[in-house]
Amino acid sequence: MSEQSGSRDLPIDPKRDAAGVSRLEWIVAAIGLLLVSGSIAYLIHTGLTKDGTPPDVVVSVDQVLPGEQGFRVLLSARNSGGRTAEEVEIEGRLTDGGRTIETSAVTLDFLPAESRRKATIAFRNDPRRYQLELRALGYREP
Structure with missing residues (x-):
């Protein structure tokens, strides 16, 4: 064929x-x-x-861990607002009877609306021996 x-x-x-x-x-x-x-x-x-409310940043301690050069405070920053925050400055302060013992800070580049980010700040002194205050100092809106 x-x-x-x-x-x-x-x-x-x-x-x-x-x-x-x-x-x-x-x-x-x-x-x-x-x-x-x-x-x-x-x-x-x-x-x-979408909720157009400004960022509302709340900081909380997750854990305190000893390290070779001091203590690490693992923290969570939560933005319950409706807009994103950038360059979020977080301060940790150790106090004893109103007297500041030590301060430490960290900056989060980006904290979206209704989200949570983790960070770590370091202290030479043990944060468990003093009163630890965490707060967001400020942020920039994109």
Whole structure:
């Protein structure tokens, strides 16, 4: 048997439609459409309902750990406000009867709205022996 005019009969794949697109390709395309549509809907919803209140930063102690050169205070900074805070300055102060023993500070580059970030400040003195006060000194809005 010889080929006539260069054409061959190709086997028909029942998993492909007339345009040559497989069912798997349609499924993947549908999933992609759902993901993109869902992302757009989420962004629109967030943009319309987002709370525009200024950042509200609260700092709390998670743990105090001894180290080779002093003590580390692991802390959490939470922004319960509706806007992002940048360059959040956090101060830790050890006091004894109103007298300041030592201060330490850390700066968080970025604290998004309704989020929490962890940081560490260091002291030479044991924070467990004194009153430890943590507070956000200030921030910059982007």
